[in-house]
Amino acid sequence: METGVLVQKLIDTINAISKISDYRFVVKKQYTSLARKLKLLLPLFEEIKDFVDQINVDTHGENQQQNNDHDEDYDDLMKSLMGFKLALDSAVNLLTFGSQGSRIYLVLEREQTMRKYQEISARLEQSLSGIILGKLDMSDEVMEQVDLVISQFRRAKGLVDPHDVDLFVDLISVYRESSGANTDAAVLRRLAEKLHLMDINDLKRESEALHEMVASKGDDPGGRIEKISMLLKKIKDFVLSESPDIINGEKVTPSSEKCQASNLKNSKSLAVPDDFRCPISLEMMRDPVTVSTGQTYERGCIEKWVEAGHVTCPKTQQSLTNLTLTPNYVLRSLISKWCESNGLESPKRTGNCGAYATTSFCTPAERAKVGILLRKLQSGNLEDQRSAAGELRLLAKKNADNRICITEAGAIPLLIGLLTTVDRRTQEHAVTALLNLSICEDNKSCIITSGALPGIVHVLKKGSMEGRENAAATLFSLSVLDANKATIGSSGAITPLVALLEEGSQRGKKDAATALFNLCKYQGNKGKAVRAGLAPALLKLLKEPGASMADESVAILSMLASHTEGKAAIGAADGALSTLVNLIGSGSPRNRENATSVLVRLCSSEQKHLIEAQELGIMGPLLDLAENGTERGKRKAAQLLECINRFIETRKLADAEATEHVQG
Incomplete structure (x- = not known):
């Protein structure tokens, strides 16, 4: 099996593991932890795949000695990866049984199951430790991540929770x-x-x-x-x-059986208000949602209606202009209060972005004000929409309680709808309100799942400068969650972010850079960023007088250099090496180490870069960094010096052989 094919199989297997869920309670803690550790290794294998692809390209133009070195690296890597694959296959079987296997068997055989879990964890740790990362030119972030996972595997040895x-x-x-x-x-x-x-x-x-x-x-x-x-x-x-x-098919649990019976008895004896009943099921709604016609239904009922192929509103028979289901938090609150006042348990709603771990402490007056503003957003009157969006923007900026209250009231879908309005001021208010709401962690996922990305990208491309800046800041805030990085990268956001980096105001450039930095932490986004022209844009910023964007620019370049396309794009950019060498000589400690990190990657794969760096006078600044830099800076300087010394020795050997051949 070719190394590239093997690495892709490992990536596919780990992705499959991340989709396994609902482990049996007997093994839930251990198996969830194992799956999480394996998922953390995805960036490692993505970078190994890039490394292998690069070797396949490089070996066509290298001498026999270098090819032999690559063959040895290949063999060592292949052995380590094969050992990891065998352990990973065992882990897949273990985790699958932990999710789908017999609960009774897992309890009776828990000792044997935990012993198997420990054995597989030890095999994974051993095979992972056998992969010599130093030879693979891995990014610092990935190496630190792998070290963390290995240490977690080691700490887990012998640690098994007592069973019931x-x-x-x-x-x-x-x-x-x-x-x-x-x-x-x-x-x-x-x-x-x-x-x-x-x-x-x-x-x-x-x-x-x-x-x-x-x-x-x-x-x-x-x-x-x-x-x-x-x-x-x-x-x-x-x-x-x-x-x-x-x-x-009805579920019976000790905690809910009495409550359900009580609710059934009491609700039959009480007259439930018609507005609280779903028009489809005629039952009291637990999770009311509003469709495009303005009618409200129980979420599960209307979802089944739509899944059956219907495109009209069940009550009015009007065509549904879209299939967006907007949570009706006001009605849900009224239903809960009615239940409480009549001694009934509040209806349990399904999980969604309105289900908060925390509760808003807004006063009734503040909630009423938010309700009025939301009605203005829905009014269709441009002036009302602009003023309401502006007020919500300020309220969301004020405090956390307001952010929760505004979201619970159902503002997010309404604000999203205003992102494509022709009125730029309203657009600015809407995207900035979403930015302020995204400060609340619970809201980040909600904004994404509510379908905000196309609208945010629209503002980023075509909005006013303030709107574009705040759209970029919103993407930065949303990309803090790892789960959102890939989604944002696939939404078409990267190209307009690069455009803002090139043509925006100072603040706009900062917003774009921070968003791109976050997004490029995900390996799959690096190629998109390179193809959008990010590398030359960053180098241009480094050449500006004063280089006010130096910190952000060189940090992103350091990440891009760990990607095959990124490394090639940086190396091909005009004046890239002279800019980086100057930065090593006169930059801040963090910028010096990042610039050296980029050069390590460039010079390790291309001798022409090594020669150019020497001609530009890199040795002096590099020796100073090796002695006086940060810990990471010293390490990177040592790597680059080793690369230079190895190149010098190779040239001396080649010159000696050439001289001997001539004399002979």
Whole structure:
């Protein structure tokens, strides 16, 4: 198998692992931690893939000795990666069973399962440690990340949380009983509750998991799985006898059973206001959402209606101009208050961007004011929309409570709708309000999932300078979440950010640079940034008098240099090496180390860069950095000096061989 193909398989496997979820409670903590550690390794294998691709290009133009060196590096890398792949394949099987396997089996065999988990973790740590990163020209960020993961693997050795002894004792006692023995109902209840087998669907999945084990093993030595199946049957019979209505798929849990019964009884005796009922199900709404016609429905009901292919409003029969479902937080609040005043449990809503871990402490008057502003946003009157968006912008800037209150009221989708308005002032207010709302961590994901990116990118491309600056700042704020970096990069935001970096005001350039810095932390965005012309734009900023953007520019260049296309683009830019050499001689400590980091990558792959750097007088500044720089600066200077010395020795050897050949 070619190294490039192998690395791609590793990337695909880790991506597949990141999609596995809902680990059984018995192993949830350990398996979630393992999956998280493996996901952190994605940037490593993406950079290794770039390294391998570059070697394949470089070897066509190198001498035999250099090719031999590459062959040795290739062999060592291939062995390490093959060892990691074998351990990773075992981890996939382990994690898949932890997500889909039998809960009962995992409890009974927890000791064996944890032993296997420890063995696989040790194999992953050992094979990962065997990959010699120093030879691979990895970025500092990736090397630090890998060191962190390795240390986490080492710390995890022997650390296993104590299991639920009572659960194990109950299970083993029923497991050892004969099939016809009467089992204590209290024991069966505890088992059903602790194993989360109070739902008919969960019972079916547990049964299917056991059948899958038999099918995969081909047999059942000692009848172990058969005994577990009989144990499961006892739990199922008990659950059905206690709650026969779950055959219809209704979930019964100790914490909710009494509340549901009470709610059912009380709601039947109370007249639920018609406005609180979904027009489709006629039941009280838990998660009310408003469609484009202005009608409100229960989210699940209207989603099923749309999924069935309908494109009209169920109540008015008007065509739906779009399929956006806007949460109706005002109605939800009214329903909750009505339930509380009538002694009913407040309806539990499904997870969405309005479900906050924190609560707003806005006064009723402030909430009422927000409600008035939202109605103005929906009015269609341009003056009202402009003034309302401006007020929301200021309120969101004021404090965290306001940000939560504004979002809970349903402002985000309405503000998004104003991003494409022809009125630039309204556009500025809307994008800045979203920027201020994004300061709240809960709002970052909400803004993305509500479909804000196309509108923000529109403002970034075509808005006023203030609008463009604030759009860039919004993208920076949203990109703080790693999950958003790839999404933003795929939205077409990078090219207009580079344009703002080149033509914006000083503040605009700063906003664009910080957004690009964050986005380029994701390996997949680096190529997009390079193709958008980011490298020459950054070098141009470094050449400006005073170089006020030097810190941001050289930091981003350092990241781009870890990408094959980025390295080539920097090397091809006019005056790149002289700019970097000057920076090493006279820049700030952080800029000197970043400039050296870029040169290490350029000179390691292209001898012409090494020669040019020497001609530009790099040795003096480099020796000074090696002695007086920051720790990272000293390390980078040492790497570049080693590269230069190796090149000088190679040239001496080549000259000696040439002289000997002539004399001979």
